[in-house]
Ligand SMILES: Nc1ncnc2c1ncn2[C@@H]1O[C@H](COP(=O)(O)OP(=O)(O)OP(=O)(O)O)[C@@H](O)[C@H]1O
């Protein structure tokens with residue numbers, strides 16, 4: 001080894017094209033470039049977030065890193081191994097979890113699910129029992145260990161999935177939208193588990209659509225869009241990059257959308273976002289000059305009722321929306 | 330030793346996980362009553378048509394076929410239900426040896442088939458009040474075991490087809506009726522067109538059915554080892570082909586990206 005390298009995942013210029021056939025009789029070949037030369041690296045011990053809109057290529061990237069898909073071109077290394085050619089060597093050291101309720105044997109108990117997957121990862125029987133108990137405790141399912149999974153709630157299934165992903169004590173755990181569909185309390189519990197795992201030395205790469213979750217959990221974040229890297233940095237730094245930008249938020253009653261759109265013409269207002277609700281419209285403006293913007297708002301909205309006006313620092317979500325564009329869902 | 334234990338635990342757990350018919354009520358209904366009623370139908374029919382000639386052989390052959398079909402459906406579920414539950418990709422991306430895994434998953438279904446065909450045969454003998462020579466029993470168990478093994482190999486191949494098409498039931502039904510048609514369980518093979526007889530050489534159960542009839546009707550044990558050897562080789566070929574199919578599916582999914590294993 002010539003240099004000490006802290007990167008345990010290295011992705012360099014990775015492209016992936018999907019070829020599909022559309023039409024039943026006249027088959028037309030269609031190509032989708034899911035990844036268009038993506039590069040980033042993940043350090044040992046990090047929680048790394050892969051964020052981006054639907055179809056950005058997050059799942060595709062995770063599939064490549066977990067040996068389930070090969071890149072069309074580019075270099076990938078995970079734990080110093082190539083997931084394409086060294087898949088057999090790599091698999092015992094990593095694991096992955098796909099969000100949602102599936103990916104478990106519903107007819108088996110929580111315990112048997114973990115035993116089954118322990119066998120798939122060739123964990124010696126002598127270690128299995130203790131390990132499975134520990135995992136069930138970690139995810140808070142020790143009391144229902146011998147209950148069939150089909151009787152579990154979504155949150156319980158998702159936590160069991162986490163335990164499943166840990167049967168081989170992986171050095172890197174990949175999580176694709178682990179918190180999808182969870183209530184706020186369950187989602188928080190999940191974050192605690194992820195943090196605890198990370199404290200014990202597991203490197204984590206996750207995707208999520210919840211910006212506050214990424215902000216809270218991740219050491220570093222990569223924003224990707226349409227298969228391209230937009231930004232990679234710590235949440236703090238990403239937010240700092242828009243340091244001089246403030247977010248002005250307010251609700252307004254009795255105004256047309258066109259009127260709100262006019263704000264875009266103003267030189268100090270960079271970004272306008274609004275959401276029509278039943279009686280009122282919620283508006284968000286990004287501006288470098290909030291002091292100047294507020295009088296303009298009142299000026300433009302004469303006759304309308306403005307409520308709940310606030311000036312705040314941009315959240316990660318604001319930055320995301322600014323960088324990637326589009327509406328917040 | 331570890332590996333052997335793992336092999337059998339995998340076999341049992343996956344049987345429960347993927348098949349889910351361990352509920353005794355459902356098991357009896359699906360695995361015993363349903364084939365028994367069909368067995369009864371074919372036995373009565375054959376008894377009528379041939380006026381009881383060679384009846385015991387036909388009952389044996391039908392018991393074998395009908396119960397094996399259940400096993401074959403079971404073995405198809407090894408792949409289809411894994412996929413349905415979204416666990417297939419996790420299994421495929423785990424370090425376990427895939428051929429060993431699918432073989433261990435098949436074992437339970439082979440034993441299952443053996444168990445239900447013996448029950449079916451005993452049932453048939455009771456209904457028609459027939460008996461067989463004691464020395465035929467062990468031989469018959471051996472013949473059936475190999476036949477079921479080779480049928481399960483074919484079942485696994487069909488299971489692989491289900492990676493390409495969602496209509497598992499359709500394929501399963503085609504398989505079921507072809508086995509009934511070609512194996513000669515309900516009529517002598519000699520009444521079939523020649524080309525069909527040749528074709529039947531390449532499907533499992535043809536030899537098993539032939540041997541069952543020879544053993545039970547004629548007390549003729551002379552062909553057992555030759556035919557059984559062929560049947561076993563056929564079964565091994567089926568399993569190898571199915572493993573190649575699984576490998577190909579993995580290639581399509583990993584490299585081409587044209588198939589989703591989830
Ligand atoms: N098996 C496939 N065949 C063809 N195209 C695919 C396939 N899988 C993904 N794609 C396409 O590749 C692109 C990236 O998909 P991917 O699933 O990686 O996005 P994602 O970032 O995970 O999105 P989401 O947030 O919705 O999960 C999309 O345009 C998608 O339609």
Ligand SMILES: [Mg+2]
Pocket residue numbers: 058059060176
């Ligand atoms: Mg995705």
